Amino acid sequence: MTQDLGSKPADETVEDRLDTMNATRETLEDYTLRFAPRSYRKWSTRVVGISALGGIAYLADFAIGANIGISYGTTNALWGILIFAVVVVFTGFPVAYYSARYNIDLDLVTRGSGFGYYGSVVTNVIFATFTFIFFALEGSIMAQGLELGLHIPLPLGYAVSTLVIFPLVIYGMKALSTLQVWTTPLWLVLMVAPFVYLVVSHPESVGQFFAYQGENGVKGFDLGSTLLAAGVCLSLIAQIAEQNDYLRFMPPLTPENKRSWWTWMILAGPGWVFFGAVKQIVGLFLAVYLIANVADSAGIANQPVHQFLEIYENFLPGWLAMTLAVVLVVISQIKINVTNAYSGSLAWTNAFTRVTKHYPGRLVFLGLNLLIALILMEANMFDFLNTILGFYANCGMAWVVVVASDIVFNKYLLKLSPKEPEFRRGMLYAFNPVGFGSMLVAAGLSVLAFFGGLGEAIRPYSPLVAIGLALVLPPIIAVATKGRYYLRRTDDGIDLPMFDEFGNPSGAHLKCHVCHHDYERPDMLKCETHDAFVCSLCVSTDKVADHVLPAGGS
Structure with missing residues (x-):
């Protein structure tokens, strides 16, 4: 009609x-x-779900798992990963549901979840920052693979890993869904094979893994170390926004597709963290194996391309091991970086258009996002990864937890926030103190804590500061303002x-x-x-x- x-x-x-x-x-x-x-949403729930999960093929999880394990030991790394997974599941479910049910991305969900029409511009910038940080991280890993396998110098490899993404992202969801679906089977085989080989052929590696105390010899469980590890992992909390960029294309929920709709929404929404957590654990497992069994490997144990190459060489000819390691790296990094580039271009475009009332085109911001990522790669961000991710995590947590809190408490329990998300200009106030104010306070104080501004004793607990404030402030402010904004x-x-x-x-x-x-x-x-x-x-x-x-x- x-x-x-x-x-x-x-x-x-x-x-x-x-x-x-x-x-x-x-x-x-x-x-x-x-x-x-x-x-426009003609894809099945399965295709949308697989496309969304294709974006989590990235190898950065292996590097993150290895880094936190080397820094804090296996025990604290595992507890940190568990905290990360629990937080992502409970915050990711409501925001993923809203994107899939109402067919809008997380920016539009954010507008109507306590931030206001212009208030979510700040969260757009937070998300855009997430995409170019992780694009740079993933591109660095791809460049390492190209250097190892094809002897391409790192600076040139950074440029290649950036430029190859641009044409793949131009055509949006139509091209990305095809790419993700067709590359997933090969990626799974190449990813799982080394881990299975080690567990079967070197069962002693399991004991070495659980006994590993890190480079500083952290013995057993330590709460501060666990929370610092969790903070690094929680830098990935904004990944739910990338999942939502796919989930907004879910078909309508009907009695006929109810089971598949809910299955794929949960699996591709908050469920992404299951795969992410497993990859972090495997990354640490491979790193511990290299440190314990391969001479002079401590300096490369946290680099995924070397992890896979060393294990492949245990059961494959050298030329084939090198080929498969490079193929795995290239496939994995392309799968995630097309998503990073795509989502980043959406975030920048959303923010710029709202502020200036001018739309220069998504491709302009695609180019901008790739340029920023390339600069970060050339600056060798891989060497100070934990600090970058730990700082960023506080901002990402504040945003996502505030939105989830508003949906759960203010929309469903207190009924102070409209249940159906509103995103249109003129229907919303410019700023809503419920979400916008909560995020600024939670992010500001947690970042201050992260850098020791609240005392060294509080520093490891900055993730708890971000999560705690972001969880309780939205209902408090909503009650105080009676939901009028x-x-x-x-x-x-x-x-x-x-x-x-x-x-x-x-x-x-x-x-x-x-x-x-x-x-x-x-x-x-x-x-x-x-x-x-x-x-x-x-x-x-x-x-x-x-x-x-x-x-x-x-």
């Missing part, structure tokens, strides 16, 4: 019109800044239901009078100035607020 209301065009300049057309053309491919309509108005002026009989976003079509394209009901608002309908993106790029509904509508 398509409805049109009025035909009077907005009083726009040629520049404004071209900007809107540019935004429309590019977002029709992957709906960069908006709700993903059911007419969630919605600027409750009526979008369109007399059509927002959801179908199963609670899925409606598939009814309406025509935008600015860009003249049809969009589905959740993406549209009434434009009172021109007595017509307008899409959310045209409202976002409206420099004079001509299409923005007045405050107070109910």
Whole structure:
């Protein structure tokens, strides 16, 4: 069903019109800044789930697991990984559900979960930072593989590992889903083979693993060391945002697909951490084996490409071991870095468009993200990985935990926050102190604690500072403000239901009078100035607020 209301065009300049057309053309491919309509979401739950999980093929988990184990010993590393997994599951479930159920990315979920229309710009920057930090980390690992196998100098390898990603990301979800599905079987075989070989052929390696005390000889369980290890792992908490960039394309939830929908939502949403935690443990396992059994390996034990090469050489000819190690590294790093680049371009575009009301195109920010990542690689960020990730973790935790807290406590228990997420300009206040304020306080104090600003005794506990404050502040502030800053108005002026009989976003079509394209009901608002309908993106790029509904509508 398509409805049109009025035909009077907005009083726009040629520049404004071209900007809107540019935004429309590019977002029709992957709906960069908006709700993903059911007419575009033609993939099965399985394809969406596998595509989302393809993004966690990265080898950085092996490096992270090895690094925290070498620093704090196996016992503390394992406890740290467990804390990390528990936090990710409990915070990841509500935010993954909201993206899959309402077909919007985590930025749009964040807007309506206590941050406001402009408040989530800060979280966009946090997420964009996540993507280029991890792009640089993954690209560094790929460059190490190219140097080892093909003798490509590291600086050139950094450039190659960056440039090869650009063409793969241009076509968005259509290309990424195909890439992830077809490369996953080979990746799994190459990833699992070395671990299985060691456990079967060298059973003593298991005992060595559990007895390992790290380079500093940390004996047994130590709470401070465990929390420092957990803090490094929790830098990955923002990975849920990348999972959500895929999960927003889930098909509608119906009685017919209920089982598969929930299975893949959980597995590809919070369930990603199961695979991540296993890879961290295996990375530490391989590192301990190399340190204990291979001479002069301490300096390379935390580098995944050397881990796999050394193990492959135990049961394969040298030339084949080298080939498979390089193939594994290249496949793994391409699988994750197409996701890092894609998600980073979305995050930068979201933030820039909201602040400037100008849409230069997603590819501009794809290039920017890759450039920043390349600079980090050339600066050899691999050498100070723990510090970078430990610092970043506090910001990522503050954001994701605040959103999860708002959904669980304020939406479902206290009912102070609207249950259905709102993301459209004009419907939200610019800033909401519930989420935005909570995140600033949680991130600020936890970062201060991380750098010793609250005393050395508190420093290892910075993850708990971030999580604790981010968990309790949203309901406290929501109660104090009585939830008044969630919605600027409750009526979008369109007399059509927002959801179908199963609670899925409606598939009814309406025509935008600015860009003249049809969009589905959740993406549209009434434009009172021109007595017509307008899409959310045209409202976002409206420099004079001509299409923005007045405050107070109910």
